[in-house]
Amino acid sequence: MTIMYAVIVLGILFVLLMTWCFQRTRSHHAPEVGDTKTDIAFELPQLSHLNFSFLTRIGASIKTRTLGETPADQIRSGEAPRSIEPLSQRQRSIHARLAMFSPGIIRRTTARRDCDKAPVGMPDGSESTARQLQRDEHFRRALELLPFAVLTTNRHGQIVLANAATSKLFGYAQRELIGNRADVFVPVLQTHFDAALPAGIAAARPVQTAGSARDVFARRKDGTEFPAEITANPLSSEADSDTLMVIVDRTDQYELLRNRQELTHLTRVSTLGELAGSLAHELNQPLTAILSNAQAAQRFLAAQPVNLAEVREILHDLVEDNRRASEVLRKIRALVKKGELEAAALSLASVVRDVALLVHSDAIVRGIRMYLKIAPELPFVYGDRVQLEQVILNLLLNAFEAMESRTAPDRAVTIEATLAGAGMIRVAVRDRGLGLAPDKLDRVFKPFVTSKREGLGLGLSITRSIVERHGGRIWAENNEDQGAVFYFTLPTGAAAERTRSRQQA
């Protein structure tokens, strides 16, 4: 949301600024500007959709300097200082020439002012250039006023403009930022620039940040890193145009995400804790088979004549049982694992079967019959296997508990997985318990709502957030005769891809 607001505010500011400048330009210099487009339409949230172009030009190439080197160092080394002064000194130094408006028209100017000097290089009596400068100034000023970090880079990835918020965010003075490659501060940009440059194609593809926003880190002057979300867009369609970047500090969201993952993991572990007895049983079975098989083999070998066929079969079974034990362990470990979300194409049927195996003996101990009704050849879904297992595990265990008061013949849980309309798989976990009070059907998904004596009331709310993060929906209904059914849907293959890219936009 923060990003949306930021982009909206940015957009509105641009529009206002442009409209204002445009009117001025038009009243004074309409002929020069030509048939400027007046309808300014744009779509949020992508900056690149803004239907205007403005171009940043600098008079000469900016030499890269090493971090920490000040303009004074450069003066000593014979180079001209190239920094842009903060807003308070805006009258003195302008390096970047920002030409705005007029789609397709690129303004080039060599005008430049240097610090504490009279304007140099400005064509005498050029009123239009003066106004141009004034407009640039307005643009710069608008950038300065924005409450978040905005900077522009040239096609070499060097910073041309950086506003006050950028300076505050990174802990560098503005003058320290100018001229440095942006990837010094945001390492991930390096590949962005490197990939773009050799081909000479439009230098600024939007940087992939959203969705995997937590993987993008920016580095402050003091060396600390923070998660950032970066939107980079070319200022025009020109191949060597400058790039406008908006950098948003995502620390809070990152923390939130971390906490949510932590909580999800905790509930998963506590769910597994409830299952401990039955999981031990799942391991115990292969161990039992292994021990008895091995001891039987010893007896067969001691007998005369040795029944080699039998011994061979036993060895085969020993291997199989060992694999089975490892498989149980692998499943437990996967659920306990604390990891980043991994979205992959996976078969929901196999997810359901894996979980059913884990709770198999729990069901038997509780006297519950479990039925799987999985439609054949369901398409793949995209998601995190562990989290989807957690969803099914939660729903199954809830169903088990719902039937505690039922007599044995009634204790049955059915899991169905079917194709539900275009691009959706629907999973239903049906119990034959007492059902839910009508006012509870929605409320059960809220945090801290529980009917269990020892429940925290987080299971279903986390289940819901997992399903929704996967682009699905979860709801509960009462069966007509008896018990409740929990449904959830997940987008399949292509539909899931669409959801994902939408989330990343």
Next chain:
Amino acid sequence: MNEPIPMVFVVDDDDRVRRALTRLINSAGYRVEGLASASEFLALRPFADCPACLILDVALPDLNGLDLQRELNAMGASLPIVFITGHGDIAMTVRAMKEGATDFLTKPVEEADLLRAIETALLKSSQALASRIEIGSIQRRLARLTPREREVLTLILEGRLNKQVASELGIAEKTIKVHRARVMEKMETHSLVDLARLTDRAGSPLSPGKPAVR
């Protein structure tokens, strides 16, 4: 009478565990039959006239092992049961033992424990079988008695003299002597003590006849 080979039944829903257990028991020289569920076992009605025992997993999908035990008891099947379980608790064990289980083992089962438990259970089974055969034979003998002979038998076992029996039943003492000889003959015994033992073994054998009159 040649000794029949004892039979061991294994009821466990886990195919692989069942296979391993039957294999092990087979390697120890028993006849063994594995079954996947309580209902499969009940359908088999395995109450043959040979020593047998049941290795029973507590957690079964259809009927819990303890319930199967109760059902077998209700049916009067004297089949010694050795329970095996992955997660037994004290309450479960107590209940099983109260219902007559011979042993309660936890998985994974040690060969020695299992074979010892089977041995005990089969011993119990063959004893039960022997006594069942004996009781059957006594009951068959008792069934041959006429109602009058049963009355006489009852009164004799109460320690009455022939004279007292005669007056009790209102018949001649000479007739009582004839009845008494018949009873001894039909029960295939020569002493009063043995007759008492036989009728005692058979439980309350005299109920079909008229209640003894005092």
